[in-house]
Amino acid sequence: MYEFLRGTIVAVTPAYIVVDVGGVGYHVLMGNPFTFNEGQTATVYVQQIIRDNDQTLYGFASQRDKQLFNQLLSVTGIGQECPGHSSQCAWGCPGQRHR
Numbered sequence: 001m002y003e004f005l006r007g008t009i010v011a012v013t014p015a016y017i018v019v020d021v022g023g024v025g026y027h028v029l030m031g032n033p034f035t036f037n038e039g040q041t042a043t044v045y046v047q048q049i050i051r052d053n054d055q056t057l058y059g060f061a062s063q064r065d066k067q068l069f070n071q072l073l074s075v076t077g078i079g080q081e082c083p084g085h086s087s088q089c090a091w092g093c094p095g096q097r098h099r
Helices: 063-074
Strands: 004-012 016-021 024-030 041-051 054-060
Touching: 004 024, 016 041, 016 054, 024 041, 041 063, 054 063
Parallel strands: 024 054
Antiparallel strands: 004 016, 004 041, 016 024, 041 054
16 A cells, blocks of 8 residues: 655646656646646655555545545545546546446
């Protein structure tokens, strides 16, 4: 389990960022990836979700945002599916399950 990644933001897209940490590029889904800028050194708080056939990192600009995400996952009726319940949720996942 990861708490955060600290490194250089090497890519910013509408759904995710790539964080270079010691030469390894981490693909991190973000609700608002434009919080970060390419070339910026930043700390990105992450939540790793592991499913049967998938591992995903969700990123947050603050610990508070990450805590809110985890609280939403624990709510009955929300926890098993995307908190956004739309075709594409705020965390950049098109209708995927988070647990």
